[in-house]
Amino acid sequence: MSVDIEVYIALSAILFILGAMGVLVRRNAILVFMSVELMLNAANLALVAFSRLWGGAEGHLFVFFVMTVAAAEVAVGLALIVAIFRSKQSIDIDELHQMEG
Template structure:
């Protein structure tokens, strides 16, 4: 049986990859996918901890995270589509109407 530590390590790596993606990618869709990666890293950690403690609340938590992530996708993609219609670009560096 694989130790819990290994799962956590994997989830940490995924999480950090997600953070890097958000910080360094400029395409809004990719940034958004990176956020999803972070959430899925969380799910992995939750599932691993749930098995470690033998308690189902971690699984429960993971379900909530999945559901909420779906809701975020719905709103996020809508926003991206809306901004693509007006600006014909989804590069987040070009979002600089406001400065100061």
């Protein structure tokens, strides 16, 4: 049983757009952050699907790197969120307006 490549790509595109919408619409820093993860994983799905299409290893390789880097980003991102929460008692990104101009 095999599913056409188009289906995978369509799904990944939908996930990517959902993620992008999430980043733009959500105000909670954690949720924004999760949306970014969704986008990255949509890309991972596309990479794996293409990798199967071409029969090469590069797509898989790329996915591993994306996952690793995403983990590093998570570490830094959560630390930032914690730091902000400690000083502001809020992680609403709309409240980030110390600077205007």
